[in-house]
Amino acid sequence: MNDTPPIASKWNARYAYAKRDQALPEPASVLVTGEAYLPDNGRALDVACGRGANAFYLARKGLSVHAWDISQIAVDSMLEYQRTHLQLTNVIPQVRDVVEHPPEPDAFDVIVVSRFLDRPLCAKLSASLKSGGVLFYQTFTAGLSNRDYLLRPNELPELFADLESCLSYESPLDERGFSEAYFVGRKL
Template sequence: MSEADRVRWDGKYAGRFAGPPRLPEVFAPYADELPTSGEALDVACGFGAASVWLAERGLSVLGVDVSTVAVEQAQDLAARHGVTDRCRFSVVDLDDGLPPGPPASLILCHRFRDPSLYPAIIDRLAAGGVLAISVLSDVGAEPGPFRAGAGELENAFAALQILGAGESDGQAWLVASKGERS
């Protein structure tokens, strides 16, 4: 990502603050399918509301985002909710790929799309791990350079066991498992 993009994202987050810890609404019907222990990776975590929610459930979470402003806000949110021992954040340019780390019991990616990362996301999932991903979509919206085409997520993650998926109103989402879950 260019320095101009990083500055743009810092500007979007400046002067705004995270709300309470929460799972993105699109994944709420699948909250019981999400693991409550193990490692989690929150890709493009923003203010960290989902990361902190996951840590409160018992996961050890790494949240990554290109915005230094967002990461600082996420660190503050984790501290205010007493989960800094299970929730850490890092400034990462995802154009360079996913950061190194252990296999993840959960990978959450909300409203960030980079199809070049899809194979790495599958590889990073632990056996039985769960992926929860949502992206902007052409379905029900005007096409655009940052929007997924119809069927993109289901095709990209066809090797996983799909627990739920949908496309409408400019959003596509998928919740899937990598093999059998314990």
């Protein structure tokens, strides 16, 4: 019997298709643009981290990073990347369903989410920030066939109304029909 949840199987198949030696994707624009809001150290969480581009970016900035994804293959590819970049010991990749097992309250100084949306999880992400902690969120507003995964206009500031808004903008449609919203918020 296969106990792998269907969503994990879907993503495992996608990541298995990617070539092993494929370069790591760029970190999310929201992190690069909002870099000034990053603390110099502390605990960070990359939610639904995929191959970990955001986690490794945060680690290089001096944070201790937990990186969670439901896909075993994504996590294996992070472990492989760490084996060839031995200085990146401050990243702990882990297979974890973040919907079933959200982060604990008051646990992280930084949380980053890119290209993943589960609306009921958002309040738990806010709760998981320590006081003064910063959330970096970026995901699609257009371009995906499943509209459930698309943000509505101004939805990120509404989902995180309990955070102080540091940065919020929405990109125009690109030439392939995609657009994204970006939000950086601080817990007071």
